[in-house]
Amino acid sequence: MYKKTNRFDHDTNAIIANEGSYIIRIMDNAFIPFDPANTDYQAYLEWVAEGNTPEAADE
């Protein structure tokens, strides 16, 4: 199970919901960056390809 994250915009000091540059692996609260060579990210993409959807980011 995974959860999206928010992004902090440097220019506007605003929180942009669900646009973070990493995904949270809920099992161990790990922050997984969107790097194609990261094996945890590869596992996440496989999980999505199986038809799963990550949870929305915390508000």
Next chain:
Amino acid sequence: MTVSINGTTGITTPTYGGSVSAEYIIPVTGFKNRIINGAMVIDQRNAGALINPAIANYTVDRWQYYQSQTSKGSIGQNAGAITPPTGFTNYLGFTSSSAYSITATDQFFIRQKIEGFNISDLGWGTVNAKTVTLSFWVYSSLTGTFGGALQNSASNRNYPFTYTISSANTWEQKTVTIAGDTTGTWLTTNGNGISLVFSLGTGSTYSATAGAWSSSAFLTSATGATSVVGTNGATFYITGVQLEVGDTATSFDNRSIGQELSLCQRYFEKLNGIVYGSYIGSFGASYSTWFFSTEKRTAPTMNFVGTTGTAQNVSTQSADVFATSTYPRIGAGTTASSEL
């Protein structure tokens, strides 16, 4: 003048009239041993503690333990507290906790994945594929034929191998020479170049004839090899693992502790201190940044411990947390992992 070099007897010159023992020959090239932490010295994650993971996890740095069934054994640095072989101070030890009869699809093994950049000179997958030699010290309560394998990243090119442990509870050095694979796809990038596997028990589905390249999938051992997990209390200890170019095993490539740690930290690093940021209220947000000791293979997966703030800007060189109404900080024990 003729200078003869022999991997067993050493160097002989007519002027000197004698020979220099092979153990005193210092390699003149850089990264002779393609295995990192082959002497099992670095253990950032567990600091010597044993692990028994649900499926797979890392024990000493760069070495992953995999088990297809839970609770069949434990593994860790210097488990069993025996004396390592001469010249070594550490080993990786596995102890079986049951007499498990493996099924056809079971796999229990210790594995290190070698980054493609570090085997890019081998020419595997081409007609110029170089021969490599694997050497290691092993100690087990069992005797007989044991197995392992080399694999490519897709696990569709596999080389099962065997070695024999002759005496129980005795350190023995083993050598396996492998002709490089002239076919298949072998990554020479920051992906998985070669996986080296030492089997602790492998079912028939993932076993095949030793000593030949195979395109069968996910082979991790040789047919008929001993199952360590099949005997309750059986031990399997290993150290001094070296994979080098050539058809002869040479002396172990002893690196400085700083070099070895740095090599390990390309794949995993643990923060031992605390990184504080300063709070600038009028700005709206402030950052705490951990600059890694070693640049990572990829942007790493972060596990924050004792951290205040929200993670952002994770790269191969650093990781940030930011906070808008307090002092951000990254706590001791936080880890960055970019394992293969």
